Amino acid sequence: MEKAKIGKEVVTFAHSFVKNAVKILVIVAAVGTLGFNIASLITALGAATVAIGLALQDSLKNIASGVTILINKPFKVGDFIEAGNLQGTVTRIDIASTHLLTLDNKEIIIPNSNIASSNLVNYSSQEKRRVDLSYGVSYKSDIDFVRSVIKKVIAEQNLIFTDPEPFIAVGKHGDNSIEIVVRIWCKTSNYWSVYHYMQENVKKAFDKNKIEIPFTQIDIHNS
Numbered sequence: 072m073e074k075a076k077i078g079k080e081v082v083t084f085a086h087s088f089v090k091n092a093v094k095i096l097v098i099v100a101a102v103g104t105l106g107f108n109i110a111s112l113i114t115a116l117g118a119a120t121v122a123i124g125l126a127l128q129d130s131l132k133n134i135a136s137g138v139t140i141l142i143n144k145p146f147k148v149g150d151f152i153e154a155g156n157l158q159g160t161v162t163r164i165d166i167a168s169t170h171l172l173t174l175d176n177k178e179i180i181i182p183n184s185n186i187a188s189s190n191l192v193n194y195s196s197q198e199k200r201r202v203d204l205s206y207g208v209s210y211k212s213d214i215d216f217v218r219s220v221i222k223k224v225i226a227e228q229n230l231i232f233t234d235p236e237p238f239i240a241v242g243k244h245g246d247n248s249i250e251i252v253v254r255i256w257c258k259t260s261n262y263w264s265v266y267h268y269m270q271e272n273v274k275k276a277f278d279k280n281k282i283e284i285p286f287t288q289i290d291i292h293n294s
Contacts, residue, residue: 129184204273206277209284230261230264
């Protein structure tokens with residue numbers, strides 16, 4: 072399957088399924104070798120199928136959800152996803168669970184039924200992604216000058232797309248500052264590089280150009 076360049080998620084799921092199926096066949100074969108009546112055993116297993124199904128309904132639900140994931144392909148191995156309140160890069164899709172690797176290198180194993188029934192966000196499915204930022208500046212600031220400073224910071228980073236054109240505007244008038252919203256686009260794989268670049272270099276540019284970033288303060292007066 073790997074030589075045929077089939078998706079890793081299909082390979083890991085098939086491996087998990089076949090491994091468990093082979094274990095069952097080996098057990099049945101071993102029982103037959105020991106002299107037990109296989110036909111009677113199969114009949115007994117058939118009679119117990121309902122009881123086993125009820126006992127393993129959660130497991131069967133996970134298997135069915137795994138098949139659904141492989142058919143619908145909401146994500147694949149290597150994608151960075153958010154399922155419920157969990158985030159991570161998909162490393163494996165097994166017969167009953169999906170494995171995620173978090174940004175701080177922790178492995179999370181999620182039952183497939185949980186993923187299938189939760190709101191899912193796939194951050195890797197699109198080639199480009201928008202970076203949404205906001206900066207608070209003093210009411211004394213010249214808005215046009217602030218916009219030009221931010222534009223210069225953006226122009227110095229070649230990872231940021233010029234099409235769609237960067238968007239810079241006043242977002243709202245806050246209690247202590249004017250909010251400047253910035254929306255820029257980049258390749259999905261460059262999202263965090265662009266995000267951290269902007270956060271660091273906008274602050275440096277504001278300091279260099281003496282643009283005040285207000286902060287909440289409390290004045291205490293003695294009576």
